[in-house]
Amino acid sequence: MHIRLDGKTALVTASTGGIGLAIAKGLAATGAQVVINGRSEASVAKAKAELLAAAPSASVVAVVADLSNAEGVQQLIDSLPHIDILVNNAGIYGVRDFFETDDACWDEYWQTNVMSGVRLSRALAPAMQARGWGRVVFIASESARNIPADMVHYGVSKTAQLALSRGLAKRLAGSGVTVNSVLPGPTLSDGLAQMLEEERVRTGKDIEALAADFVMAHRPTSLIQRAATVDEVANMVVYICSTLASATSGAALRVDGGVVDDIL
Numbered sequence: 001m002h003i004r005l006d007g008k009t010a011l012v013t014a015s016t017g018g019i020g021l022a023i024a025k026g027l028a029a030t031g032a033q034v035v036i037n038g039r040s041e042a043s044v045a046k047a048k049a050e051l052l053a054a055a056p057s058a059s060v061v062a063v064v065a066d067l068s069n070a071e072g073v074q075q076l077i078d079s080l081p082h083i084d085i086l087v088n089n090a091g092i093y094g095v096r097d098f099f100e101t102d103d104a105c106w107d108e109y110w111q112t113n114v115m116s117g118v119r120l121s122r123a124l125a126p127a128m129q130a131r132g133w134g135r136v137v138f139i140a141s142e143s144a145r146n147i148p149a150d151m152v153h154y155g156v157s158k159t160a161q162l163a164l165s166r167g168l169a170k171r172l173a174g175s176g177v178t179v180n181s182v183l184p185g186p187t188l189s190d191g192l193a194q195m196l197e198e199e200r201v202r203t204g205k206d207i208e209a210l211a212a213d214f215v216m217a218h219r220p221t222s223l224i225q226r227a228a229t230v231d232e233v234a235n236m237v238v239y240i241c242s243t244l245a246s247a248t249s250g251a252a253l254r255v256d257g258g259v260v261d262d263i264l
């Protein structure tokens with residue numbers, strides 16, 4: 001299978017690190033022009049340099065915008081070239097007990113994890129539809145189906161993304177624009193590494209081993225029994241963004257290492 005996306009432009013939100021940066025690198029390697037996004041000049045400049053080091057001939061546009069509110073999303077929309085591929089990767093997560101989760105926290109998760117994707121899809125999908133080709137991808141989570149008791153707010157936001165993705169796929173039926181969600185399981189991104197940093201310093205263990213311990217402690221149904229790499233998740237996303245994936249729309253695609261104990 002040979003994936004080329006020359007002539008296409010892809011926006012990957014929140015792509016200065018973690019899964020988003022890996023997706024941006026994967027798409028850049030296919031020849032697509034890539035728009036990356038982060039919240040500071042320094043972080044987008046660093047990510048752009050990293051991307052160009054991996055793919056020197058890549059065309060990369062960097063936009064600073066905070067996607068946790070409507071103004072920030074509009075700022076991003078206003079700076080964009082035409083977009084063929086939208087990857088809604090922006091998402092925050094963290095452990096918090098349900099009884100300690102106030103309205104402000106619920107709202108922050110809703111705005112960042114759900115509304116950023118609503119706003120960007122609403123702004124960008126009509127032009128894809130008019131051109132007869134496009135890809136919209138939501139980076140959800142296995143937590144959408146496997147709601148974590150210690151992150152109910154996060155699980156709810158991720159389940160909402162699945163509904164959004166399926167609904168939008170129906171709305172765009174027959175248009176040549178596919179809409180799908182990808183469900184990573186525990187993935188050794190910058191965010192997960194940060195969560196494990198204190199333990200790394202305390203135990204002296206390497207980060208991959210700590211991530212595997214984390215997976216077995218918190219997601220014991222994992223079949224790969226380790227965290228996925230960001231590249232393993234990005235590979236699925238690059239495929240679903242490609243012209244080869246033209247018969248897949250409205251799907252929820254798992255890259256969860258088998259964590260969700262189900263045959264579908």
Ligand code: NAD
Nearest residue numbers: 014016017018019066067068091141184186187189190191
């Ligand atoms: P990460 O924390 O490693 O990286 C996220 C990036 O997003 C960072 O560069 C950060 O600066 C940026 N960002 C955060 N808030 C932003 C905002 N408001 N506006 C713009 N940029 C912002 O995250 P990750 O682990 O790579 O997660 C990416 C996506 O994958 C999220 O939607 C997350 O829910 C999902 N996911 C992650 C895992 C995992 O184990 N890492 C598992 C399942 C799903």
